[in-house]
Amino acid sequence: MIGIRTRIGAGLLLASGLAAPTLALADSAADIRTLKEQLQQTRDMLETMQKRLLELEHKQSEQQDAQEQTEAVVRQQAETVAEVASSASAGGSASPNAFNPEISAVLNGKYQVFSRSPDGFAIPGFAMGDAAGLGERGLSLDESELDVASNVDNLFYGSLTVSLDSGGGADVEEAFLQTLEMPLGLTLKAGRFFSGIGYLNQFHTHHDDFIDRPLPYRAFLNTQFGDDGVQLRWLAPTDTFVELGGELLRGDAYPAGGAAHRGVGTWSAFAHSGGDVGISNSWKGGISYLRSSAHNRDAFDNEDNTVADFSGNSRLWLADFVWKWAPGGNPVNRNFRFQSEAFYRSEHGLFGAAAPAAVYDGRQYGWYAEGVYQFMPRWKFGLRHAALYADNSGPAVTPGSILDDRHNPRRDSLVLGFSNSEFSRIRMQLSRDDTQTQSDYQLSLQYLMLLGAHGAHQF
Secondary structure, three states: OOHHHHHHHHHHHHHHHHHHHHHHHHHHHHHHHHHHHHHHHHHHHHHHHHHHHHHHHHHHHHHHHHHHHHHHHHHHHHHHHHHHHHHHHHOOOOOOOHHHEEEEEEEEEEEEOOOHHHHOOOOOOOOOOOOOOOOOOOOEHHHHHHEEEOOOOOOOEEEEEEOOOOOEEEEEEEEEEEEEOHHHHHEEEEEEEEEOOOOOOOHHHHHOOOOOOOOOHHHHHHHOOOEEEEEEEEEEOOOOOOEEEEEEEEOOOOOOOOHHHHOOOOEEEEEEEEEEOOOOOEEEEEEEEEEEEEEEEEEOOOOOOEEEEEEEEEEEEEEEEEEEEEEHOOOOOOOOEEEEEEEEEEEEEEEEOOOOOEEEEEEEEEEEEEEEEEEEOOOOEEEEEEEEEEEOEEEOOOOOOOOOOOOEEEEEEEEOOOOOOOOEEEEEEEEOOOOOOOOOEEEEEEEEEEEOOOOOOOO
């Protein structure tokens, strides 16, 4: 429009410039009159052009207003659609996961050979829980699982795991809800769950690279520690992984018992940190503390017979460390994992098979270290060493009793595993078990089959 105005101004100047010399040269009134008429015509033409220019500007302004109104309507409609979609996602009945939860099952079969009878198996110096034994000889259907998990809505996630034993019984292994969008990096979990202490404890056993749990887990945590309660975790907003957590638990599960303190008999605290070293290496380490009160906590032999009970306090400290290597950060073809945990437990209370029980003070140590190497796709092998030490005292500690600590248990295992896919695994494990005074040579074969959707595991 500025160009049009410029051309109109130039036309006026040109008309004026032409008219002046014409008037100067006119010799008669007729010529002057003619020139005046021409000048008036020029002025009329310019006025007509100005009117058209104003009309054009007005039309363009109206078009711009209409375009802005159209864009505003489009934006409003888009916001409305987004709000409807968000409401549908948040509503339990409208969420796709409400009709399509992750449902999976884990099939677990085993064959075991022992050079010595597993009947009456015990860990000298340690009062075992009911799941710390060796298992059955020969062919058996081991513990299988049924899992159901889903986002409840945009705020909560729920998970249920039912354990199915070979005798036909069922037990709720985990049943918890977990928040998804708490502020400040917090996550709350409530229900029944595996504790976040240590490294291996929070994983289901089919996650392991060995067929059985390390010896210290059997001695200190009855293979795996889980209970009813609440857990709060905090993830730091840093480049390096830093996590702090704590739990309040009922106190029914070993190493507690009897749900002391009005059903809040156990609490725990843990801290973990980790990060990457270059593109091929990563690590994670942590420390944990578990404080339990036991009221008539049963001690078992390998056949689940109660041989004594304990009432008192139990304190357990753990330290864990994991290092993983994968060339170029790609674990598909080759990878290596080193994993180790150390345990220290202090117990004080009354222990015995019959009343009156005797005073017992226990100081017990344990550790394990394992390395697992995948040397080609689908195939991996691993080595593990585990050891226990006990320093028990008090009238309850008598020669030949469960708490007799004159022998230091240890165990070495080698495993070879084949995984056709992430959903199937076949393993063979050889072990020399020096838990008792005479060595026991053990062979175990196992298959694990995962059916259906199954979430990815953590580091």
